[in-house]
Amino acid sequence: MDRRKFIKCLGCTAAAAAASQTDFLPRALGGLQNAYAFSYTEKLSKVEARFYKKLEEGGIECGLCPRHCRITDLERGYCGVRENRDDVYYTLVYGLPCALNIDPIEKKPLFHFHPGTTAFSLATAGCNVNCKCCQNWDISQSRPEQTKNIDMPPKDVIDICRERKIPTIAYTYSEPVIFYEYMSDIAELGHKHDIKSVMITGGYIEKEPLAELIPRLDAIKVDLKAIRTDYYRDYVDGELQPVLDGLVQMKKAGIWLELVYLVIPTLNDSDAEFKELARWIKTNLGSDVPVHFSRFHPQYLLKNLPMTPEATLQRAHDISKAEGLDFVYLGNLPGHPAESTYCPGCGEILIERRGYRVAPRNLKGNRCGSCDREIPGRF
Amino acid sequence: MVPLYIICMSRVVVVKYSGNADNKFLDKKQYRRLLETALGKLARDADYKTYIMQRFPKGAVGMKTNCLAAFNPTLSPLIDALSELITKNSKIDNNDLIVWERTNKELKRAGYKLNASSFGRRYLGTDSSGVGYDDSQFYSAGKVDSMVTRILTRMVDHNINLGVLKHHSIAGMSAGMKNMYGAVHNPNKYHGNNCSPFTADINNLEPIKSKHRLTVIDAVRVQYDKGPGFNSKYMGYYNGLVLSENPVAADSVALMILDHLRRENGLPQLAATSQKVKYLEAAEKIGLGTANIKSIDLQVAVVASDGTTSTGDLF
Structure with missing residues (x-):
């Protein structure tokens, strides 16, 4: 591109x-x-996939997800983006x-x-x-x-x-x-x-x-x-x-x-x-x-x-x-108080949210500015 | 006089070509002889011309190929022979014949030249410009929820399923019904449990079921193991076609042929393996057709190289 x-x-x-x-x-x-x-581009990628094994009876078994699709030549896994070509498994969507x-x-x-x-x-x-x-x-x-x-x-x-x-x-x-x-x-x-x-x-x-x-x-x-x-x-x-x-x-x-x-x-x-x-x-x-x-x-x-x-x-x-x-939030309800983050210790509001608007209120680093309780996450 | 119960049975015609001792590819003329004979048998008391006229009176006719395996696809001489028979014996114009596949790439890889114009027979993949899947609705049947190609929902009035008989390492067999995976947008979702009941359900989707007119399964060269990808080591020769209006009955007879070739080559019957063909029973359960061989009116004809026809045995 x-x-x-x-x-x-x-x-x-x-x-x-x-x-x-x-x-x-x-x-x-x-x-x-x-x-x-x-x-x-109309081209599909041909990058060898990871996590699969070749089967003795022919075909391959994908080990990426619990589905373990068994796939014969020219067929695809359930995902529709990984294909067996001559018992080599390829991802078709790389890049x-x-x-x-x-x-x-x-x-x-x-x-x-x-x-x-x-x-x-x-x-x-x-x-x-x-x-x-x-x-x-x-x-x-x-x-x-x-x-x-x-x-x-x-x-x-x-x-x-x-x-x-x-x-x-x-x-x-x-x-x-x-x-x-x-x-x-x-x-x-x-x-x-x-x-x-x-x-x-x-x-x-x-x-x-x-x-x-x-x-x-x-x-x-x-x-x-x-x-x-x-x-x-x-x-x-x-x-x-x-x-x-x-x-x-x-x-x-x-x-x-x-x-x-x-x-x-x-x-x-x-x-x-x-x-x-x-x-x-x-x-x-x-x-x-x-x-x-x-x-x-x-x-x-x-x-x-x-x-x-x-x-x-x-x-x-x-x-x-x-x-x-x-920390329990409600989603797709813009404006609801449960969009915001509150300190589980003192109940102080730490991050105020309204839809995708975000306003830090009382969070200092990763601690509550009011009671100093550590707030889990990556801040 | 033919007993009533025979008339009510699904007829499957197997027509074999006896003049192919060298197991060569058949040409258009040879395919045409087979088709004339088979369609005549499907007509019961009429001839093949009347049958074509009644079955395809007017409108556009789709022909769904199977081009997944580029070296073992639905062959051009078969399509040419069938197309000629239709255009010469009905009011259907050559441009109203649409040979179709899931993608243009698959058609091209199998040697077909794409044609979306208003001249000549059309060759279209669902990914052709202006075609695509019908996103106006999801069609549902049993465990299947899919969009169906616009070729079926909008462009054709009748469809002929031109499958190729071969082994399929998941479904057990690919013949007619499995070929219709190429009509839906998400075939990859439907390969669990030996493709059952998904194969049955796909064929039960309204646009597929209502426009189905005829199954023609090419069993001239049959890959009896390690399919559906092409593997010449497992190629057997039956030199015949299987035709029926009933998709389940056609596949049931095709399975007998596939199992016969496997037996001849020292392989177990599919029912005795993990690749048991389960979808036929599922299809029968939902009333799509009969899978019970005893309930099928099986007609076997043999066409010699000089064009003479005789009755024959399945094997």
């Missing part, structure tokens, strides 16, 4: 966005609409993002990770699950031939971040696990230039690749879709247990972790589930892991359900707090 063109394009949108800057943070720049100025944006880090959402900063956000086509509520289904449920892709090798991503002084790269929108090699190489290169990397994921990944990836990342946000196995089977086309195991692995590895739980009316919104979820988090991850309960909007294959009522989200919040979680 022509990097000059890309930067020029971002510059134009930056100017346009400057007029509508908020108090603390510029609005998100770029996005797919801007990508039309980029030079697209080929189909979505680019500069987002507030709060949009991920990561509330305890350098609040008020931006993240260069990117995604390729493909996903290793199929959530019926997916908001980015048009890229996540597509094969790379069906999306408009930009030729952007890892070095170009880093160059853009350096020139525009963007501190973090977010692998997001679709499912970064399926573009593992691309993400891993960008993150490694980024660390050499003091650029951080965060993964926004469903957490459906095998232990070994996760273990190798964690040192290259600085934070992970996991969408825990539900705490029931049948929900994962019926609405995600995946399994719950590997996600829970992955969360424990992340926590043990010491990487900064936040969770999102999308509350869908009638599907995962009972008191019992909220209680079970909070108890599992407290027991296995600790009470200091931020949990975001997010409002559902009808889309993709769940257009028959209504938007989540605010009262349901409030219920999730109250139950989780009562169960002992320290």
Whole structure:
């Protein structure tokens, strides 16, 4: 891709966005609409994938995610972006993002990770699950031939971040696990230039690749879709247990972790589930892991359900707090008090949020300015 | 007089070419003889010309190829022969015949020249400019939720499934029904549990089911193992075509042929392996057709090199 063109394009949108800057943070720049100025490529990559084994009877078995797809010649894995050619497994999306944006880090959402900063956000086509509520289904449920892709090798991503002084790269929108090699190489290169990397994921990944990836990342946000196995089977086309195991692995590895739980009316919104979820988090991850309960909007294959009522989200919040979680947030409810961060010790407001506007109030470094309690996160 | 229960049974015609001792590729003329014979048998009391006229009275006809394996695709002489039969015996113009595939790349790789113009037979991938998947709605059937190619939803009135019989290491077999994976935008989501019930459900999607008119499975050269990618070491020769209006019945007979070739080459029947073809039973369960060989009116014909036709055995 022509990097000059890309930067020029971002510059134009930056100017346009400057007029509508908020108090603390510029609005998100770029996005797919801007990508039309980029030079697209119809070529797919042919970079050998990691984490697979050749089978004696022919074909390969992918070991990247718990699905363990067995793939014969010319076929692809469930993700649609990794293909067997003569029993060599290739990633087809290395260096080929189909979505680019500069987002507030709060949009991920990561509330305890350098609040008020931006993240260069990117995604390729493909996903290793199929959530019926997916908001980015048009890229996540597509094969790379069906999306408009930009030729952007890892070095170009880093160059853009350096020139525009963007501190973090977010692998997001679709499912970064399926573009593992691309993400891993960008993150490694980024660390050499003091650029951080965060993964926004469903957490459906095998232990070994996760273990190798964690040192290259600085934070992970996991969408825990539900705490029931049948929900994962019926609405995600995946399994719950590997996600829970992955969360424990992340926590043990010491990487900064936040969770999102999308509350869908009638599907995962009972008191019992909220209680079970909070108890599992407290027991296995600790009470200091931020949990975001997010409002559902009808889309993709769940257009028959209504938007989540605010009262349901409030219920999730109250139950989780009562169960002992320290940082419980409500998402997609701009202006709600539960968007802000409060000290679990004295209740003082530490970071005030309204949508993507962020105002530090009483946070001194990583401590409460009022009671000096340490606030977990990366500040 | 033909008993009523026979008339009600799904008819599958297997037509074999006996003049191919060298196991060469068949040419257009040879394919045409096979098709004339087979379509005549499908017509029951009529001839192939009447059958074509009744089955494809007017409108646009799609022909879904199988070009996944570039060295073992749906072959051009078969398409040419079938196209000629249709245009000569119906009101359908050559430009209303659309030979289609998932991508232009696959068509080109198999040796076809793309043509989206208003002259001549059209050759289109779903990724052709102005085609794409129909994003106006998701079609659902059983465990499948997919967008379907606009070629099926908007461009054609009838569809002929031109599958190639071969082994498939996940589904067990690729013949007619598996070929329709190329009609949906997310085929990679549907390979679990030996592609079952997904293969059945895909064929039960409204645009696919309602426009299906005929399955023609090329079983002249059959890769009996290590498919669906091409592997010449496992190429067997049956020298025949399988035709039926019923997609499940056609695949059920195709499976017998595939198993026969495997047996001849010292390999186990697919049902005895982890690659059991499960989707046929699933398809029968949802009423898509019959998978029970006893319920199929199987007709086998043999065409000699001089064009004479006789009845024959499946093996």
